[in-house]
Amino acid sequence: MSALKVEHLSKIYPALNNKGQAVQALDDVSLEVNKNEFVSILGHSGCGKTTLLNLIAGFEAPTAGRIECAGKEVKEPGADRSMVFQDYALFPWLTVRDNIAFGLSIKGVDSATIKKDVEHFAALVGLSSFIESYPHQLSGGMRQRVSIARALAVDPTVLLMDEPFAALDAQNRAMMQQEMIRILAEESKTVVLVTHSIEESINLSDVIIVMTRRPGRVKKVIHVPEPRRMIEDTPSYLAVRKQIRELISDEHDLSEVS
Amino acid sequence: MPFFYSVKQLRRLILLLILLAGWEFASRYILDKTQATLLPPPSGVLNGAIELSFSGELWKHIRDSLAREFIAFCYASVAIPLGIVMGCFKWVNEQVDPIIEILRPIPPIAWIPLSILWFGVGNTQNQFIIFLGIFFPILLNTIDAVKNIEPNLIRAARCLGARGWNVITRVVLRAALPQIVTGIRIGLGVGWMALVAAELVGANSGLGFLINDARTVLRTDYILDGMLAIGLIGLTLDRLIRYAARKFMPWSRALNA
Numbered sequence: 139m140s141a142l143k144v145e146h147l148s149k150i151y152p153a154l155n156n157k158g159q160a161v162q163a164l165d166d167v168s169l170e171v172n173k174n175e176f177v178s179i180l181g182h183s184g185c186g187k188t189t190l191l192n193l194i195a196g197f198e199a200p201t202a203g204r205i206e207c208a209g210k211e212v213k214e215p216g217a218d219r220s221m222v223f224q225d226y227a228l229f230p231w232l233t234v235r236d237n238i239a240f241g242l243s244i245k246g247v248d249s250a251t252i253k254k255d256v257e258h259f260a261a262l263v264g265l266s267s268f269i270e271s272y273p274h275q276l277s278g279g280m281r282q283r284v285s286i287a288r289a290l291a292v293d294p295t296v297l298l299m300d301e302p303f304a305a306l307d308a309q310n311r312a313m314m315q316q317e318m319i320r321i322l323a324e325e326s327k328t329v330v331l332v333t334h335s336i337e338e339s340i341n342l343s344d345v346i347i348v349m350t351r352r353p354g355r356v357k358k359v360i361h362v363p364e365p366r367r368m369i370e371d372t373p374s375y376l377a378v379r380k381q382i383r384e385l386i387s388d389e390h391d392l393s394e395v396s
Numbered sequence: 397m398p399f400f401y402s403v404k405q406l407r408r409l410i411l412l413l414i415l416l417a418g419w420e421f422a423s424r425y426i427l428d429k430t431q432a433t434l435l436p437p438p439s440g441v442l443n444g445a446i447e448l449s450f451s452g453e454l455w456k457h458i459r460d461s462l463a464r465e466f467i468a469f470c471y472a473s474v475a476i477p478l479g480i481v482m483g484c485f486k487w488v489n490e491q492v493d494p495i496i497e498i499l500r501p502i503p504p505i506a507w508i509p510l511s512i513l514w515f516g517v518g519n520t521q522n523q524f525i526i527f528l529g530i531f532f533p534i535l536l537n538t539i540d541a542v543k544n545i546e547p548n549l550i551r552a553a554r555c556l557g558a559r560g561w562n563v564i565t566r567v568v569l570r571a572a573l574p575q576i577v578t579g580i581r582i583g584l585g586v587g588w589m590a591l592v593a594a595e596l597v598g599a600n601s602g603l604g605f606l607i608n609d610a611r612t613v614l615r616t617d618y619i620l621d622g623m624l625a626i627g628l629i630g631l632t633l634d635r636l637i638r639y640a641a642r643k644f645m646p647w648s649r650a651l652n653a
Contacts (some may be wrong), residue, residue: 195555217557227548230647231570240566241556272647292556 139209141328142171142194142296147203149189163189166351167203171296171345174326176365178339178346180382186354187332191300194330195221208295217241220289221298224305226281228273234260234284235269241292259287261320279310283317290325299331303338315341319366336382340368340375348385358385435618444617445624453606461602464519465584465633466589468526472583475535476576480568482535483542490609496535504528504590508597517598521592529590530583537579541572574648577641581634588630603629 147165162185169218171177179187192198192199198216207219208356216232228237238256247255261271263283273281282302289297303311315338333339334376339346344365348357360381368375415612416438423437436444448454482489504525545568553567595604603626610618641648 191630197551197554215551215554217555219555221552221555223548223552225546225548227546227552229549229552229567229570231573231645240553240558242563243565244557274647286447288552288556298555 139173140170141173141175141208142330143206144169144190145194145204146193147190147205148201149186149193149198150201154337162202162353164193165355167356169347169356169359169369171328171330173328175344176322176329176331178333178334178340178343179349179350180333180339180346180386181354182351182386183334185349185351187334187349188300190297190349190354191221191330191332192350194296195219195298198326217245217292218295219298220294221290221300222282222285222289224301224303226273226278226285226305228281228284228288230273233270233272233319234276235266237273237284238287238291240288245292255291259291262290262324263287263317275295277310278306282306283312286318286321290321290327293327297327301328301332301334304333304335311338318342322366336379337370340378340382342366346382348382433614433615436441436620440617441620441624444615445621446604448618448621453623454621457601457603457606457622458629461591461595461604462629463498464522464602465526465587468587468591469530469584471523471525472530472534472587474532475579475583476538479535479538479576480542480564480572483539483572484564484568489539495639496532500532504586505593508594511594512598518600521598522594522602525594526587526591530580533583533586534576534579537582538572538576541575541579542568544575545571573640574645577637577645577648581637584633584637585630588626588633592626 145168147164148162151161151163151356153160156264167290169177179190181187189198193200194207194212196212196219210218212219229240232240234391235256238259239252240253242255256265257269260266263286265280265287268276268280273284276284276297282305284300303314306314319342329342331342333340346360346362348360349355350357360378362378363374367378368378419435420437420439423432423435423440427435445454462464478492482492507525508521511521515524549567549571550563553563558566585588591602592604592607595602596608599605603622605618607622607626610616610622
């Protein structure tokens with residue numbers, strides 16, 4: 139059984155006033171994500187990829203179509219689909235420890251287990267020595283590590299990531315991608331990542347879903363030949379990158395895609 | 397280092413000391429006797445303060461005023477849950493907001509005549525006026541704080557499994573807290589001003605009563621002492637809240653940034 143199934147999903151935002159126009163963000167999007175698969179959704183900004191992620195998370199309701207997570211229809215947000223946000227969205231009044239523990243304490247897990255789990259996930263993202271710090275005391279990259287640990291701690295069926303490394307500088311971004319590969323090697327997870335970076339999607343994914351511009355549709359599904367072992371500038375890497383670039387450049391405005 | 401720091405701090409008091417000296421001089425040697433009665437020298441004010449504190453009268457009035465402020469604050473803190481409900485539920489806001497918009501611009505002092513008729517002269521009337529002063533700043537700041545919560549914080553909580561009550565207590569209330577505290581600070585300040593006004597006309601004790609009572613017996617030194625006490629206590633209240641906020645919410649500046 140697939141971890142996540144999206145069937146004929148459409149989303150239309152009604153006009154805000156009688157002068158405005160209704161916007162179709164997504165048009166008949168279907169996709170399937172298998173267990174422990176890493177899927178990237180790649181496209182221009184404004185292609186509806188974040189809308190797609192918000193629908194999967196349950197933050198918004200689709201206009202048409204259906205989403206299933208582990209066979210259960212998605213109707214509202216839940217810990218089976220925890221999300222890592224671009225702006226981290228850490229709770230600033232909680233320490234790293236309590237941020238990571240948030241979902242577990244909502245679940246009503248006993249405190250000994252919470253302590254053990256929090257320490258496990260803090261170690262997993264390399265933040266053991268910062269466990270009593272507050273988010274404002276950490277750098278951007280470290281905050282995103284906390285956010286990843288917090289989302290993983292609730293053991294989601296699917297981990298959702300919304301441009302998680304876009305706010306980081308180039309070096310941090312590359313490092314966080316490597317960290318993500320390491321984390322997933324230790325803790326296999328089903329992941330759906332939204333990104334506009336071709337390199338990021340090639341580095342991290344099993345499957346890359348290229349979206350069209352507005353309205354967002356699935357343009358092409360690409361299977362990465364050697365997932366998470368792609369080495370930059372090798373022929374197979376360049377071939378995949380060329381293929382994606384061509385797909386994307388059809389969507390005229392290339393400027394936003396790196 | 398601390399020594400230089402305190403010297404620097406003392407330097408800031410130079411102008412104040414010069415003005416006090418000028419006042420002392422004017423009051424003693426320039427003003428005639430009647431005028432000097434109306435403006436006693438700083439040394440006279442100090443003597444008055446010593447008299448008032450040794451007789452215990454000053455402390456009694458401070459205690460009564462602070463007790464009124466505190467009790468009114470306890471009542472006014474219903475503004476916090478009300479503000480959260482108004483910030484979270486649109487329909488509550490739609491109904492309550494017009495009432496508040498009408499009541500809010502009426503200065504607490506304008507309620508004094510009506511409140512004297514309602515409650516008579518005394519504690520209840522004073523507390524009512526202070527309540528009005530404290531209530532609205534807390535309410536408006538709470539509503540604003542809830543409306544301005546980063547939407548992704550709510551989303552983050554919900555995708556970690558929180559819903560309903562948990563979202564309100566664990567996220568909304570916490571995220572709004574720094575601005576609620578700002579509301580409390582402003583409210584206590586406005587309440588303190590309203591308190592003195594209420595005591596001027598409708599009380600038998602308190603700092604407002606003290607300065608008005610001193611007027612009837614022409615003790616201008618007591619009037620100035622009462623005014624100083626009002627100012628210093630207002631300042632202290634404000635500093636205490638700021639100190640507590642910084643101590644208990646070390647993250648709050650980061651949140652507001």
